[in-house]
Amino acid sequence: MTHTTDQCSARPPGRPRSERAAKAIVDATLDLLAEEGGVAGVSIEAVAARAGVGKTTIYRRWPNKEALIIDALAALKEPLPEPRGVSVREDLIAIARAFVADKSDKKRVDCYWSVLGSAERYPELVERVTREVIEPRREVMRAALRRGIASGELRPDLDVELAQWIITGTITHRARAAGAGPVPVDFAERIVDAVLAGFAAH
Amino acid sequence: MTHTTDQCSARPPGRPRSERAAKAIVDATLDLLAEEGGVAGVSIEAVAARAGVGKTTIYRRWPNKEALIIDALAALKEPLPEPRGVSVREDLIAIARAFVADKSDKKRVDCYWSVLGSAERYPELVERVTREVIEPRREVMRAALRRGIASGELRPDLDVELAQWIITGTITHRARAAGAGPVPVDFAERIVDAVLAGFAAH
DNA sequence: CCGATACGCAACTGTACCGTTTCGAAAGTC
DNA sequence: GACTTTCGAAACGGTACAGTTGCGTATCGG
Numbered sequence: 482m483t484h485t486t487d488q489c490s491a492r493p494p495g496r497p498r499s500e501r502a503a504k505a506i507v508d509a510t511l512d513l514l515a516e517e518g519g520v521a522g523v524s525i526e527a528v529a530a531r532a533g534v535g536k537t538t539i540y541r542r543w544p545n546k547e548a549l550i551i552d553a554l555a556a557l558k559e560p561l562p563e564p565r566g567v568s569v570r571e572d573l574i575a576i577a578r579a580f581v582a583d584k585s586d587k588k589r590v591d592c593y594w595s596v597l598g599s600a601e602r603y604p605e606l607v608e609r610v611t612r613e614v615i616e617p618r619r620e621v622m623r624a625a626l627r628r629g630i631a632s633g634e635l636r637p638d639l640d641v642e643l644a645q646w647i648i649t650g651t652i653t654h655r656a657r658a659a660g661a662g663p664v665p666v667d668f669a670e671r672i673v674d675a676v677l678a679g680f681a682a683h
Numbered sequence: 684m685t686h687t688t689d690q691c692s693a694r695p696p697g698r699p700r701s702e703r704a705a706k707a708i709v710d711a712t713l714d715l716l717a718e719e720g721g722v723a724g725v726s727i728e729a730v731a732a733r734a735g736v737g738k739t740t741i742y743r744r745w746p747n748k749e750a751l752i753i754d755a756l757a758a759l760k761e762p763l764p765e766p767r768g769v770s771v772r773e774d775l776i777a778i779a780r781a782f783v784a785d786k787s788d789k790k791r792v793d794c795y796w797s798v799l800g801s802a803e804r805y806p807e808l809v810e811r812v813t814r815e816v817i818e819p820r821r822e823v824m825r826a827a828l829r830r831g832i833a834s835g836e837l838r839p840d841l842d843v844e845l846a847q848w849i850i851t852g853t854i855t856h857r858a859r860a861a862g863a864g865p866v867p868v869d870f871a872e873r874i875v876d877a878v879l880a881g882f883a884a885h
Numbered sequence: 886c887c888g889a890t891a892c893g894c895a896a897c898t899g900t901a902c903c904g905t906t907t908c909g910a911a912a913g914t915c
Numbered sequence: 916g917a918c919t920t921t922c923g924a925a926a927c928g929g930t931a932c933a934g935t936t937g938c939g940t941a942t943c944g945g
């Protein structure tokens with residue numbers, strides 16, 4: 482062994498890549514994605530300018546805009562809610578609360594909205610976000626609903642898929658509605674109680 | 684009176700503007716708005732090319748892209764549903780059906796989605812669409828819900844605003860969901876029945 | 886037919902961005 | 916100190932679009 486640098490991961494020679502620069506680039510990308518309202522509005526030049534970084538520094542790490550955005554979106558992932566409460570009502574409220582909290586982060590919502598709005602142009606991006614972020618969260622809610630049916634708390638003929646659309650759709654729509662202001666903190670409980678009890682009298 | 688052309692509306696001399704061209708321009712604008720997934724994706728050049736029209740013909744009628752898009756969106760307006768059925772259930776289903784039909788027109792949904800997604804960039808567009816298209820439809824549903832409460836069909840403590848978010852949000856979200864396919868024809872009835880009866884057993 | 890206007894088309898200037906390259910300086914290892 | 920790689924900055928050619936202008940033609944009224 483003539484090498485003394487065989488430590489572990491074979492650190493390459495030369496100046497190491499700045500971690501600060503990488504973070505600044507990702508942050509700037511998300512900022513622009515949220516502000517410009519679309520993937521098309523994000524330009525490498527704008528990202529570089531906002532991050533206080535040379536374009537070289539970006540192109541050294543990512544081959545193009547799509548790859549940068551994909552990596553940036555990964556930084557948005559939040560841990561899945563894992564409710565195992567005593568009742569369906571509490572499980573659903575916990576999940577809905579996590580949704581509302583997510584949607585209260587304006588930057589986060591705007592990023593997802595921007596990406597999903599660019600479906601025709603960047604199908605790969607949309608497919609990836611759907612698979613890695615949206616679908617797992619939908620599954621958590623479906624599982625909670627199925628548990629409720631099994632425990633007898635929910636009507637046995639409940640359409641789980643439809644029920645799931647109702648809860649997530651309401652929150653999403655409310656969060657994105659123009660001019661409706663921020664989602665109230667108790668929105669999760671109110672919607673769960675409303676759909677559990679039903680609109681009809683008695 | 685030396686003029687014989689005083690007929691009525693003082694028709695200007697020269698070749699009149701082609702109605703066909705105007706329609707082709709508006710159609711092309713909406714097509715692009717839906718396909719490109721954003722206001723930014725619509726370029727006058729692309730509109731002209733798709734409409735089979737010279738750029739001059741566009742600029743003669745509209746001063747810029749925003750004005751063109753505003754006028755084009757006006758062509759999307761559909762008549763308001765005006766339900767006065769025998770029961771709240773039928774009223775809500777009628778309104779929901781109109782929503783679903785609207786959302787089944789992919790071009791129409793994509794156009795609104797595109798515009799609303801450009802909120803930060805083009806606030807005037809968003810404000811206008813919200814005021815002239817969305818809010819009147821929301822009001823129709825609120826009115827139906829209030830009638831239901833007054834008639835005793837709906838529980839008196841029902842949160843009308845929340846109920847309205849639930850129904851419209853579910854349809855909108857379902858229509859826009861990636862990879863979920865077209866909204867089924869019976870979606871309107873299923874959602875109304877589900878929220879009327881509630882999820883809970885008995 | 887004449888004048889006026891609109892038509893589609895092409896050419897033009899100006900701006901913005903892409904993706905690449907070059908540069909001198911900085912920051913690490915040996 | 917020698918070497919390697921990254922850093923931010925600047926410049927480059929290429930593409931796309933905005934908005935304008937000129938041109939020959941078409942279509943209206945008188």
